[in-house]
Amino acid sequence: MAILTIRHYPDPVLQQVAQQIPEIDETIKTLAQNMVETMYAAPGVGLAAPQVGISQRLIVLDCSPKGESAQLIIAVNPEIVSREGEQFEEEGCLSVPEYYCPVHRAQRVSVRFLDLQGLTVEMEAEGFQAVAFQHEIDHLDDLLFVDRLSSLKKSMFRKKYIKIMQQQEQQL
Ligand code: NI
Numbered sequence: 001m002a003i004l005t006i007r008h009y010p011d012p013v014l015q016q017v018a019q020q021i022p023e024i025d026e027t028i029k030t031l032a033q034n035m036v037e038t039m040y041a042a043p044g045v046g047l048a049a050p051q052v053g054i055s056q057r058l059i060v061l062d063c064s065p066k067g068e069s070a071q072l073i074i075a076v077n078p079e080i081v082s083r084e085g086e087q088f089e090e091e092g093c094l095s096v097p098e099y100y101c102p103v104h105r106a107q108r109v110s111v112r113f114l115d116l117q118g119l120t121v122e123m124e125a126e127g128f129q130a131v132a133f134q135h136e137i138d139h140l141d142d143l144l145f146v147d148r149l150s151s152l153k154k155s156m157f158r159k160k161y162i163k164i165m166q167q168q169e170q171q172l
Contacts, residue, residue, distance in 0.1 A: 004038045004052040009096050009144060009161070011053075018048075018055045018140040021076050024118050028058065032074045032116060035060045044094045046132045048139030051095050059136040063129040075113035078137055081122070084108045089131060091145045098164045099157060103148050105134050 007013055021028055031054060039047040039060055046061035057077045064071040085107030092100045108126040111133050115121050125133050135145055146157045 001037045002034050003041050004034050006038065006042065006047075006051055006094050007053055008165075009146070011095070013050050013053050013055055014095055014139070014144060015142050016050065016055050017142050018050050018057045021056050021058060021114075024076055024114065024116055028056075028076070029116055031056075032058060032060060032076075036072060036074070039094075042094050045128075046136045047094065048136045050139050057140045059133075059140070061129075061132045061136055063132050074116055075111070075121075075136075076116070078111055078113035078133070078140075080134065080137060081110040081112050083110075083134075087127070087131065089128070091131065091135060093135070093145055095139075096144060096146060096161070097168070099146070099161055101146065101149060101153065101157070103131075103135075103145050105131050109133055111137075 031049065035047050035049065035052060035058070038052060039062070045063050046059065049056045049058040059075050059078055060073065062070055062072045083106035087105050087107045088102050090100050090102045107130060108124065109130045110122065110124050112120065112122045138145070146154060149157060
């Protein structure tokens with residue numbers, strides 16, 4: 001297993017629609033394992049393949065609270081089948097370092113995906129896990145959480161993010 005390099009906004013791979021995965025072969029299984037390791041090492045609660053430079057429809061997430069046993073989900077070609085309710089909770093993203101902002105999301109979602117055995121899984125998620133599914137699936141559709149902000153907030157984000165990036169460069 002290997003820890004992969006996480007791409008940061010405005011890397012173009014984050015702004016591409018990811019490809020459907022036609023077959024779950026060893027390459028995909030290895031990628032999934034490496035993404036899991038990269039997510040836990042970050043640490044983060046979710047990761048989508050475009051964030052490690054691979055424009056394919058694969059996400060991993062684990063929203064279990066700290067200290068509780070892992071609830072790892074590996075989802076191939078995930079889709080949101082239905083959504084219900086609203087929530088407005090603060091989000092962050094491993095591809096947008098040090099920036100956090102509340103985003104409007106559905107409170108509950110039904111999702112469908114393939115597991116690594118190629119079996120179809122349908123499940124319901126709510127609250128924080130529903131946010132994670134929506135956030136990660138957005139990555140497959142070229143959207144970052146900051147793309148869901150109002151245009152005013154998005155321009156504020158851009159200014160602040162340029163400063164964050166400049167500070168990081170000075171630290172290197
Ligand atoms: Ni993200």
